[in-house]
Structures are given as C-alpha cells and as structure tokens.
Amino acid sequence: MSQYQAEIILVGVIVAIACALPGVFLVLRRMALMSDAITHTVLLGIVIAFFVVEDLSSPLLIAGAAVVGLGTVWLVEAVHRTRLVAEDAAIGLTFPLLFSIAIILISRYAGDVHLDTDAVLLGEIALAPQRRFIVSGWDLGPQAAWMMGTILVVNLVFIRTFFKELKLTTFDPALAAALGFSPVVVHYALMGLVSVTAVGAFDAVGSILVVALMVGPPATGYLMTNDLRRMMMYSAGMATLAAISGYWVAHFLDVSIAGSMAGAVGLFFTVVLVFAPERGIVAVARRHTRQRWEFAQTMLTGHLLNHEGTPEETHESRVDHIEHVLGWAPAFRDGVISRAERDGLIVQVDRTLRLTPTGHTHAAKVLIPAAGGTRLEP
Amino acid sequence: MTEPRQDADPGGLAIDVEDLTVAYGEAPVLWDVDLQVPQGVLCAIVGPNGAGKSTLIKSILGLVTPAAGRILIEGRPYDDVRLMVGYVPQRGSVDWDFPTTVLDVVMMGRYGTLGWFRRPGRNERRLSMQALEQVGMDHLSSRHISELSGGQQQRVFIARALVQDAQVYLMDEPLQGVDAQTEKAIIELLRDFRAKGKTVICVHHDLQTVPEYFEWVMLLNVKRIASGPVGEVFTDENLRLTYGGGLAAAAPGRRDTAEGII
Numbered sequence: 001m002s003q004y005q006a007e008i009i010l011v012g013v014i015v016a017i018a019c020a021l022p023g024v025f026l027v028l029r030r031m032a033l034m035s036d037a038i039t040h041t042v043l044l045g046i047v048i049a050f051f052v053v054e055d056l057s058s059p060l061l062i063a064g065a066a067v068v069g070l071g072t073v074w075l076v077e078a079v080h081r082t083r084l085v086a087e088d089a090a091i092g093l094t095f096p097l098l099f100s101i102a103i104i105l106i107s108r109y110a111g112d113v114h115l116d117t118d119a120v121l122l123g124e125i126a127l128a129p130q131r132r133f134i135v136s137g138w139d140l141g142p143q144a145a146w147m148m149g150t151i152l153v154v155n156l157v158f159i160r161t162f163f164k165e166l167k168l169t170t171f172d173p174a175l176a177a178a179l180g181f182s183p184v185v186v187h188y189a190l191m192g193l194v195s196v197t198a199v200g201a202f203d204a205v206g207s208i209l210v211v212a213l214m215v216g217p218p219a220t221g222y223l224m225t226n227d228l229r230r231m232m233m234y235s236a237g238m239a240t241l242a243a244i245s246g247y248w249v250a251h252f253l254d255v256s257i258a259g260s261m262a263g264a265v266g267l268f269f270t271v272v273l274v275f276a277p278e279r280g281i282v283a284v285a286r287r288h289t290r291q292r293w294e295f296a297q298t299m300l301t302g303h304l305l306n307h308e309g310t311p312e313e314t315h316e317s318r319v320d321h322i323e324h325v326l327g328w329a330p331a332f333r334d335g336v337i338s339r340a341e342r343d344g345l346i347v348q349v350d351r352t353l354r355l356t357p358t359g360h361t362h363a364a365k366v367l368i369p370a371a372g373g374t375r376l377e378p
Numbered sequence: 379m380t381e382p383r384q385d386a387d388p389g390g391l392a393i394d395v396e397d398l399t400v401a402y403g404e405a406p407v408l409w410d411v412d413l414q415v416p417q418g419v420l421c422a423i424v425g426p427n428g429a430g431k432s433t434l435i436k437s438i439l440g441l442v443t444p445a446a447g448r449i450l451i452e453g454r455p456y457d458d459v460r461l462m463v464g465y466v467p468q469r470g471s472v473d474w475d476f477p478t479t480v481l482d483v484v485m486m487g488r489y490g491t492l493g494w495f496r497r498p499g500r501n502e503r504r505l506s507m508q509a510l511e512q513v514g515m516d517h518l519s520s521r522h523i524s525e526l527s528g529g530q531q532q533r534v535f536i537a538r539a540l541v542q543d544a545q546v547y548l549m550d551e552p553l554q555g556v557d558a559q560t561e562k563a564i565i566e567l568l569r570d571f572r573a574k575g576k577t578v579i580c581v582h583h584d585l586q587t588v589p590e591y592f593e594w595v596m597l598l599n600v601k602r603i604a605s606g607p608v609g610e611v612f613t614d615e616n617l618r619l620t621y622g623g624g625l626a627a628a629a630p631g632r633r634d635t636a637e638g639i640i
Contacts (some may be wrong), residue, residue, distance in 0.1 A: 028476065164497060172472045175538075178439045178465040226522035228477045237600035326505055 007129040009247050011144045012261060015125075015201045016213050016239035018152035019031070021159055022194050023214035025230050027222060028170050033088060034073065035094035035214040038191070039198040039207035041072040044102035046199065062199050069195025070188060072098060123206025125257045144204040151200045158193055159232070162186065167228060209258040213239055216265035224278040238268055296336040299326055301345050301363035304355050319351045390453055392417045392546045392577035393438065398447030400433055406449035407433045410604045411447070418575045422582040422608075425619050429599045431581040432468070435548045439465055451546055452616035461490055463512055464544030466535050468551055474523050480534055481506055481519040502541075511542035514563065529560035536564055547571065547578045554583065565591050588612060 002071025026035050042065035050056060072094060079090040113154050128144040140146065159166065169176040173183040194214070201210045221234035246261030253260070274281050303325060307316040315321060323333045337353070340346045345359030355363065393415040400408040408430040415421045423431050433623060436442040438449055440456045451459050464487075483500045484506040512515040513533040518526070526534065539547055552568075553561050568578050568591075582588060588595055588608060588634060595612050596605035597620040604611040604619075 020583075022540060098612065130468050161495065164489060164492070165494065167478070171476045171478065172486065174436070174441060174467045175465055176489075177441050178463070180460050181489065181494070195427055221526075222477065226524070227479070231477050266465065360482070 003253070004129050005247075006146065007142050008125055009244055011128045011142055011148065012106075012125060012243035012247055012257070013240050014145055014148045014152055015205050015210075016217070016243040016261070017236045018148055018155055018197050019201055019210055019213035019215075019339045020217040020235040020239035021152075021155045021232060022197055023316050024191060024218040024221065024228075024235050025166055025170055025190055026194065026214060030286050032215045033091050034076070034191070035194060036211045037072050037076065037091050038069045038195050039202055039210045039214075041098040041102070042066075042069050042199045043093050043207075044068045044098050044105075047102050047105045051105075062196060064190055065199035066195040067324055068098065069198065070192055073188070096120055105253045123202060123204055123209065123258050125205050128204050131282070137374050148196055148200050148204065151197055155193060155197060160190070162189070166190065203281070205258050205261070212262035212265045213242075216262075217242065220265075220272045221268045223272050238265075238272075242268055243357040274364065293336065293339055296326075296328070296332070297343065297345060298362070299365050300336055300353075301355060301359045302367055304346065305355055305360065305363040305367060308355065314352065317353045319348070319353065322353070386446040388415060391415065391450070392419075392452060393579065394448075394450040394453070395434075395454040396405060396448045398434070398437060398449065399445045400430070400437055400442055400447075406445075406551050406600060407438070408444075409601045411598070412604065413596055413605055415577060415579060415594060415596075415605075417452075417577050419577060419594040420592045421577070421579045421596065422574050422588050423596045424582055424585060424620070425580065425598035425603075429504050429620075430597055431549060433548055434598065435550055435579070435581060438548060439463065459545075462545040464539045464542040464547040465554055468545065469528065469531050469535060469554065471536065471550075473532060474526070476523065478523060479519070480515065480521050480523060480526070481510065483523060483534050484509055484519075484541060485536045487541035490542065492529055504539070505541045509537040510534075512540060513537045529556040532556050532564065532614075533559060536567055540567070545576055547576065549578065549580045551581050551583060553580075577615065585617070 021030075023035065026032055032222045045068030048059045048068070049058070052064075053060050058082065076090045076094045079085060079093060080087045129142045131143045133140045133146045134145045150183050160183035165176075165181050168179075168181060169183040169186040174185075176183050181370070193288075198207070198210050198216075201213070205213075217235040217238040218231070220238045221231040224234045242264040243261055246264040247257055248259035249255075249264065250257040260329065272280065275283075277283055300322070303322070304317055307313045310316075316325070319333070319337065322328065322337075323330055327331075328336070337346070340359070341348060343358075344356055345362055346353050348353055348354075385583055391414050393411040393413060395411060398408055398411040398413075399406060411430075411434065413434070424435065425431055437444050437447075438451065439458070449456065451463055456463065473479055481503070485502050487509075488498055488502040488505065492502070507519060509517060509602045510519050513536050515530060515533050515537060518530065523531070523534070530532070530557075534551065539549070556564065568580075570576050582592070589612060593608055594606070595608045597603040597611065597616050604616045
C-alpha cells in the first residue's frame with residue numbers, strides 16, 4: 001500500500017466517522033432525509049459566499065454553507081407548519097429549489113472557476129491527497145484530512161458535551177422543554193453540525209456518499225443494539241469498515257471510490273438486516289418458528305392436563321385423537337410430540353400420551369397464571 | 379432558576395390560571411379559562427376529545443404560547459419554579475423503540491436538576507433505582523424500553539416523575555390503557571404524593587372513577603364549565619354542559635360511584 005493510497009483511506013475513514021456520528025441522531029429523529037436536503041443546499045451557501053470573497057479555499061465558504069443548511073431546515077419546517085404538506089413533501093419541495101438556484105448561479109456566473117456540479121455530487125476522493133497542507137515548508141498531509149479531522153473532533157466534543165441533552169430532546173421533546181432544555185436550540189445546533197459536516201465532507205467525497213454515510217451506518221447500528229452509546233460506536237465502526245473495504249473494492253475493480261464506499265454501506269446494512277442477533281430477519285424468523293413449536297407444546301400439555309383424571313382421558317390422550325381436537329396436520333403433530341418427548345414434558349406409551357411431572361408443572365403454569373407463571377406485575 | 383420550596387406560600391394555590399386563551403390559527407382551543415387548584419389535592423381535568431385538556435397542561439408548562447392570560451404556579455411564573463413542577467406526558471408521545479433502558483429513562487427525570495452540561499452519576503442512579511422499586515419495576519431496570527407492556531411504560535413514566543421530586547405534578551392521562559392492577563398502584567403513588575403535600579393534576583378520561591380517585595375536578599370544553607371540589611361541581615348538570623347530550627350512558631354508573639364516596 002503506497003502512502004498515496006493510505007492517505008485516501010485515511011480521508012475516507014475520517015469523513016465516514018464524522019458523518020456517522022451526527023447521523024445517529026438524524027436517524028433517531030426520523031430526519032434521515034434532511035441530510036439529503038442539507039448536503040445539496042449547502043452548495044448555495046458555498047456559491048454565495050464564493051461570490052462575496054472570490055476565494056474557493058476561504059473558511060467563509062463553510063460559514064455560508066452552514067447558514068444555508070440551517071435556512072433549509074427552517075424553510076422545510078415553515079412549509080410543513082402550514083399543515084398543507086407533509087414533512088417529506090416539504091423536504092422534496094425545498095431542497096430542489098435551493099439546489100437549482102445554486103446550479104443556475106454556477107452555470108451563469110462561475111463557469112470558469114473550479115466549481116462544477118459533478119464534483120459536488122460525486123466528489124473525487126482519489127484527488128484528495130493532492131491538495132497538501134503545508135506549514136512553513138513542512139508537508140503535514142492532505143488538507144482534507146485536516147479539515148475533516150477538525151470537523152470530526154468538533155462533532156465528538158459536541159456530542160460528548162451535550163449527550164444527555166441530545167438524548168432527552170430526541171426521546172421526549174416535551175419533557176425536555178418543560179425541564180428547560182430547549183429542543184429548538186438543540187435541534188438547530190445539531191443541524192448546524194450536520195451542515196458543517198456536509199460541506200467539509202462533500203468536497204472530498206461528494207454529497208451522495210455523505211448521505212450514504214450519515215444514514216447507512218446509524219441505521220445499521222440501530223439494528224445491532226438497544227443502547228445509544230453502543231449504537232454510536234457500532235455506527236462509527238461500520239462507517240470505518242465501509243470506507244476501507246470500499247476503497248479496496250474500487251482499487252481491484254477499477255471503479256469509482258465514492259461509489260464503492262456507498263455500495264459497501266448498503267451491503268453492510270443488508271447483511272446486518274438479515275443476520276443481526278435480535279432484530280435481523282433470520283433471528284426474527286427463527287424466533288417465530290421456535291415460538292410456534294413452544295406454543296404448540298403448551299397447547300398439547302394443556303389439553304392433556306385438562307382431561308387428566310377424567311373418564312375420557314384414555315380417549316383424549318390418544319395420538320390419533322390429538323390432531324382432531326387441536327386441528328393439526330399429522331406431520332406437525334408428530335413434530336410437536338417428538339419435541340415434547342425430547343423436552344421431557346410427556347411420555348408416549350402405546351400411542352397414548354401422558355404428562356411427566358415436568359409437563360404437569362409446565363401446563364399448570366400456563367393454565368393457572370397465579371400458580372407461578374412468568375408475571376411481571378408485583 | 380431559584381430554589382423556591384421554602385418560601386412557597388403554605389395553603390396557597392398550587393395552580394392559578396386566569397383568563398387563559400390559546401388558539402391554533404383562528405380556532406380557539408381554550409377560551410378565557412380560569413383554574414384555581416389549592417395545594418395538596420389530586421385534581422382531575424375531564425372533558426370530551428378536543429376540549430383542550432392537553433393544551434391546558436402544556437400552557438401551564440410553557441410548552442404552548444397563550445394568546446392571552448396569566449399562569450402562576452405556587453404564586454410564581456413557570457420560569458421561576460421550573461424545578462418544582464413535574465410533567466408526565468402522554469405515553470404515546472414518545473418513541474418506545476428508542477435505544478435506551480428503563481433506568482435511563484427514569485434518570486431523565488433528574489436532568490432538570492442537573493442542568494446543562496452536568497452528567498448523571500451515582501446519585502442519580504441510586505434515586506432512579508429507588509423510584510423503580512417504588513413502582514415495582516426495579517427488576518426490569520436494565521430492560522430495553524421496547525420490551526415493556528403499556529402498564530409498565532406508564533410505571534416508568536411515574537418513576538421518572540418521582541425522581542423529579544417536584545411539588546406540583548401535571549400528568550397527561552397517566553391511567554390511559556393500563557390494567558386494573560397498575561391503575562391501583564399508580565393511584566396509590568398519587569395518594570402518597572398528596573400525603574406529602576404535593577399537588578397532582580391529571581387529565582382523566584374515566585368519569586366513573588373521578589369521585590373515587592380525586593377530590594378536585596375541572597370540567598373543560600374549550601371554556602371552563604366548572605372547577606372545584608368533586609362533591610360540589612361534579613354534577614349531572616355540569617357533565618351535560620361539558621359533554622352535551624351524549625352522556626346518558628356514563629351518568630348512572632357515575633352516580634352510583636359518587637353516592638358511595640360523597
């Protein structure tokens with residue numbers, strides 16, 4: 001691995017983590033689409049700030065972008081507040097408008113500067129190491145790594161400092177407001193952070209990858225845990241993994257790096273969606289199957305218990321009779337019986353079933369909850 | 379923010395609302411509402427859907443900006459007494475799939491006392507575990523909140539109100555959708571509050587249990603129909619004024635209960 005490659009990967013990883021952290025709160029606030037809007041409309045802020053300072057490397061461009069990012073959030077909410085359109089539609093109305101104004105301004109007035117729309121959408125991370133950060137003759141590495149590194153640190157410090165406030169305003173905004181933590185202030189601070197992150201990141205990797213990194217890893221982390229801190233760590237881990245593996249896929253297939261990284265995000269999400277320990281599709285399906293067998297066993301023991309010691313007991317406990325009373329297909333019936341035998345709930349003598357002491361307790365627990373069933377109420 | 383508990387006027391009004399009007403757009407949600415609730419009572423707010431019950435609570439908490447009116451809590455504006463006021467929102471108002479645990483939600487009740495920046499620590503954890511014990515949920519403290527039943531969710535909210543250690547509680551339907559056992563347990567806790575001189579104001583839907591659970595009541599339908607001791611104002615006439623003609627079914631049952639209590 002050459003130093004050039006290492007630097008591309010470094011930039012990718014920093015961008016990925018910087019995007020994933022605020023993305024966690026976007027996803028939890030059901031505002032994932034807002035990242036899509038902001039990553040596009042910040043272009044308008046950059047264009048306007050560029051007209052003012054006429055310097056593409058001025059930090060004022062980031063300030064301009066942040067202002068327009070916040071303006072986008074405000075405008076979306078203003079449109080939504082009219083109660084004439086839903087929030088997703090308000091986003092869909094607002095951001096193309098601001099984005100198209102930016103595109104028109106670029107094509108009309110900035111045709112001869114390096115501000116082209118392809119670079120904005122797709123970025124070119126492969127070129128990131130070319131712009132060096134040089135201080136009095138010392139080459140300190142790619143500019144993008146320093147800028148995104150700074151943004152990453154700002155994001156980390158903000159989230160660590162206001163973790164409790166972010167959590168409360170996301171989970172229960174009404175209580176937050178009543179306790180004096182203004183949800184509006186926290187909301188706009190977070191959106192400002194998203195805007196600044198988006199501007200810094202899309203210069204390196206393009207706005208589409210920014211959206212992928214803000215939404216994908218947090219959505220993946222959400223499936224993996226029930227704890228907010230862990231969700232943030234898993235999101236950062238997933239983002240890192242996607243950046244590294246995406247780079248190597250692009251390297252060996254000779255395709256777009258940003259495209260491969262975004263693809264890796266999608267792939268990891270799909271894998272976790274299928275195989276996540278508790279919420280994954282496989283886990284849920286297995287749980288349902290297991291519950292179906294367990295419930296059937298409970299029904300069987302319940303049936304046997306109900307007729308225990310009655311004159312019909314011999315008749316009701318016959319294997320051939322079971323399928324009629326419980327409405328089971330013979331194959332399913334045999335499955336349930338063999339499982340119940342294996343679990344020591346029943347014994348089978350001469351095609352007639354009998355409860356074991358364990359099966360007896362099991363059935364009684366379900367039929368008579370007060371007798372020690374799993375009850376949570378005191 | 380001040381620490382006003384010591385100088386709260388004893389025997390005064392916990393809640394004093396005057397001429398409160400709230401409007402969303404042109405339609406008034408609350409119209410010239412007055413409400414005086416003395417300290418140390420359990421007070422129910424009843425009224426049909428859309429009567430403005432939740433809006434009244436949110437106005438008292440400063441979550442809704444009124445078009446007109448004056449609201450005092452323990453004789454002071456809300457901003458001065460924020461820490462003396464506990465709030466239990468409607469259970470359905472939060473996302474129960476949020477990645478957090480039972481204990482963590484209860485600890486949120488301490489955030490107001492902590493203020494900005496400071497993080498919850500051992501003390502907050504201890505108080506929250508105590509509160510969970512009081513509502514019979516300590517064995518579920520590390521459970522994820524999506525695993526709770528409706529009644530357990532409501533108990534978590536009550537535990538969170540407990541750790542707020544407030545003087546005045548505003549609760550939006552704390553008994554909504556809970557089983558009979560949880561309802562009894564919650565009412566017992568509210569009576570504990572009252573025994574300690576705290577005031578509890580609940581939006582309540584079950585008219586039959588009003589006389590049994592509460593001694594103060596407000597009947598609301600955009601305007602205040604009546605408010606005062608249950609025995610004086612919880613009358614058929616006032617209920618008819620509040621709910622219109624549709625109350626025939628509820629009234630007899632209510633009277634039966636009422637006779638047993640009053």
